[in-house]
Amino acid sequence: MQLLKLAATAIAFIAGVEAAVNFFPVDAVGEAVAVRNDKGKGATQLYYQVRNGSIIRLCTTTAFIGNGNQKCGLQEVVPANEVMYGTPITAATLWTSAGVFHGTHVYYYSPDGVLSEYINNISAHGPSCTQCVTNQRFGVVNSSVILYSFADFKTPGMQLRVGFESVGSPGTITEATFNSNTNKWSLSVLPN
Ligand SMILES: *[C@@H]1O[C@H](CO)[C@@H](O)[C@H](O)[C@H]1NC(C)=O
Ligand SMILES: *[C@@H]1O[C@H](CO)[C@@H](O)[C@H](O)[C@H]1NC(C)=O
Ligand SMILES: *[C@@H]1O[C@H](CO)[C@@H](O)[C@H](O)[C@H]1NC(C)=O
Numbered sequence: 787m788q789l790l791k792l793a794a795t796a797i798a799f800i801a802g803v804e805a806a807v808n809f810f811p812v813d814a815v816g817e818a819v820a821v822r823n824d825k826g827k828g829a830t831q832l833y834y835q836v837r838n839g840s841i842i843r844l845c846t847t848t849a850f851i852g853n854g855n856q857k858c859g860l861q862e863v864v865p866a867n868e869v870m871y872g873t874p875i876t877a878a879t880l881w882t883s884a885g886v887f888h889g890t891h892v893y894y895y896s897p898d899g900v901l902s903e904y905i906n907n908i909s910a911h912g913p914s915c916t917q918c919v920t921n922q923r924f925g926v927v928n929s930s931v932i933l934y935s936f937a938d939f940k941t942p943g944m945q946l947r948v949g950f951e952s953v954g955s956p957g958t959i960t961e962a963t964f965n966s967n968t969n970k971w972s973l974s975v976l977p978n
Contacts, residue, residue, distance in 0.1 A: 810844070810856040812834070812844075813836055813837055814834040814835065814836065815834075815835050815836065815837055815871075815872065816834065816835050816872055816873065816874070816875070817834065817874055817875050818832055818833065818834035818875070819832070819833050819834070819875050819876055819877045819892070820832045820833075820877075821877050821878075821879045821890055822879065823845065823879070823887065823890065827847070827848050827852070827854070828848045828849035828852060828854070829845065829846060829847055829848060829854070830845065830846045830848075830849065830850075831843060831844070831845045831877075831890055831906070832844040832845070832846075833863070833875055833877060833892050833904075834875065835869060835871075835872075835873060835875065835894075836860075838866055839866030839867075839869055839871050840862045840863075840864060840865050840866045840869065841862070841863055841864040841869055841875070841892070841894065841904065842860055842861060842862055842863065843858060843861045843863045843906070844856055844858055844860070844861075845857055845858040863892075863904055863906070863909070863911070864892075864894070864902075864904050864911045864912070867897070868896055868897070868902065868911060868912045869894055869895070869896065869897065869902075870894070870895040870896060870897050870899065871897075873894040873895040874894065874895070874931050874932070874933040875892065875893070875894045875933070876892070876893050876894075876933050876934050876935045876948075877890055877891065877892045877893070877935065878890070878891050878893075878935040878936050878937045878946055878947075878948075879891075879937060880937050880939065880944065880946070881937070881939060882944075883939070883944075888907070889905060889906055889907030889908075890905075890906040890907070891903055891904070891905055891906070891935065891937075891946055892904040892905075892906065893919070893933060893935050893948050893950075894933075895926050895933075896920065899925055899926045899927075899928060899953075900920060900923055900924065900925060900926065901919055901920070901922075901924040901925075901926055901948065901950055901962060902918070902919070902920040903915070903918040903919045903920050903948075904918075905917070905918060917969070919948065919962050919964070919971050922962070922971045924950075924952060924960075924962055924971075924973065925952065925953035925954070926950055926951060926952070926953065927951040927952070927953055927956045930950070930951035932949065932950060932951050932959060933948075933949065933950050934948070934949040935947065935948040935949070942967070943965045943966045943967035943968070944966045945963055945964055945965055945966065946963070946964040947961050947962075947963050947964075948961060948962045948963075949961050950962070952973065952975075954973070955975045958975055958976050959975075959976045960973050960974065960975050960976070961973070961974055961975075961976075
């Protein structure tokens, strides 16, 4: 046992791995997504699915290198019954035109293959979130894993753009776009 430990330590040294004395345990079953949540200090939000199927949020007060602590604990933000097991996961942050941080939007699939959203600043998700894309019931192609998102706030009507493989147009990428002037989601397919 002791020998194995020594060997592991030696390997860690060779690989230049920082052997942390104190670390926060993570048990993700799939992808994780991370976003900055403020302007100056590198504060970070991390989202991933855990073994029981729910989506968890972690948050640090600085970038890891700054040693800012993990201040949220393991917080379940979306319960398992609203999340497909093995879902891809992506997130976008919104900023006002004045440069003020305006929340994180997380995207994933529901168990029945509907493009779904969690809005962090109002803790909204599931069928009760009227402004979430979830309510549009945009269907995702079975076993498709493509999913991306970003905020496009240079375009008039600060927009969120979420790319996925839609059941309406299999074999290509469809973007769900949120227009903040009209407060409406719409779909458009990758043009030829
Ligand atoms: C699922 O696991 C997470 C992380 O351990 C925990 O916070 C959450 O409460 C669990 N959910 C249920 C319904 O047990
Ligand atoms: C949350 O962010 C949205 C933009 O995504 C904004 O319209 C709304 O006012 C914010 N709400 C709160 C309570 O911060
Ligand atoms: C997706 O696959 C599952 C399991 O194979 C099946 O039950 C379901 O009907 C499929 N959904 C669609 C929309 O084809």
